[in-house]
Amino acid sequence: MEKVYVIQPRLDDNCRVLHEEAVALIESAGAEYCGTTYQTIKKVNPATYLGSGKLEHVRTLLSGLEDITILFNGSLSPSQTLNISSALDGRKVIDRTTLILDIFAGRAASAEGKLQVELAQLRYLYPRLKGKGEALSRLGGGIGSRGPGETQLETDRRHIRARINYLEEKLKDTERRRALTVKRREKRNMRTVALVGYTNTGKSTLMNRLTGAGVLEKDALFATLDPTARKMRLNGMDFLLVDTVGFLQDLPHELVEAFKSTLESALNCDLALIVCDAAGDHDMQFKTTMQTLEGLGFDRPYLKVLNKCEDLEDLTPYSDFVCISAKYGKNIDGLKAAIYREFQEKFTDCTLCVPYKDMAEYSACSDAVAERARRYGADGMEIDCTIENARVGKLKKYIKRT
Ligand SMILES: Nc1nc2c(ncn2[C@@H]2O[C@H](COP(=O)(O)OP(=O)(O)OP(=O)(O)O)[C@@H](O)[C@H]2O)c(=O)[nH]1
Ligand SMILES: [Mg+2]
Incomplete structure (x- = not known):
């Protein structure tokens, strides 16, 4: 199993959550987390981001240990990536975006999902391709050997540009076909309820609880990539419930862009359930989700749902949420009633x-x-x-x- 060592820049209070997420991301990528060095950043060193003293510390710490990849839990320019790599005896260095893209590449199952991830990877890579050869291949690889392989990276920018254009065209085709399906659904008058929210908050578990769908629920980030729709019946009314990809802080915008069309079913819903996690920072999760959705032009009515509430006794601080436990079946009837109420008004x-x-x-x-x-x-x-x-x-x- 590939081992990953984290360099965590300390910029503000948010860095603890970002670090926890990095560990979860590493595990979700199928790699092994093996430690962290924190660095308080007062002034970013343009060449290496970190100071040379810190890099030397990490180099000594890891010397003699083979096959350790460095995750810089932030964003690096290509030259910073290469300079850090050089300062660390040529170890493989990746940043947070590369890791996230990599997980998506490993998860994509549908033909469309694969095209979307490839497009996001190439869009991230394209402006970063300045040189050729060895330096370039060090930039491209993430965890394992997924993603656009080295041979592809070694071809020139024009080749990649052409591939980007091709993927964009191909995805537009799929989009057109989807637009037709949406139309047809409107005709059948199916009301759509979309499950959206931060990753790992329990959207798929809730989907299964409400519909018996049997979709994958997993303690991993981005377990769901391809949206799934299932019929749900409330008080004799039929609904279509759609489960979607989860969001995360600093989700690469290339990725959000690429997934925009699959998120369309959620963006066009009649009601969105914004699922947050009582065990996590639900305020941050809600804000991140809203920001991402609004960036995509979302303007539908929504209900705020707080999941994993099985152990919460005092629900007063969460009065604007419908508090449930999808896994343990708590207050599911309350949620159904709230959904139904929303529709009754309309x-x-x-x-x-x-x-x-x-x-x-x-x-x-x-x-x-x-x-x-x-x-x-x-x-x-x-x-x-x-x-x-x-x-x-x-x-x-x-x-x-x-
Ligand atoms: N304690 C507790 N855990 C839950 C509850 N609901 C879901 N989980 C767990 O949370 C983890 C994530 O659940 P998923 O349903 O896969 O979450 P998701 O939001 O679909 O995640 P992504 O698809 O990765 O974005 C799983 O390990 C679930 O068993 C709950 O009510 N209480
Ligand atoms: Mg899911």
């Missing part, structure tokens, strides 16, 4: 009475109707249903009871 439950002579007219606008029961009487059809308020329009005259 939808009307009623019985329609449609004379047989109007059957054709009714079916022309029945898209807006979620039928629960239908009876054929002497004068016409009676339909128990739910209608989206915004689309009641022509159906108004058929409403018998509400």
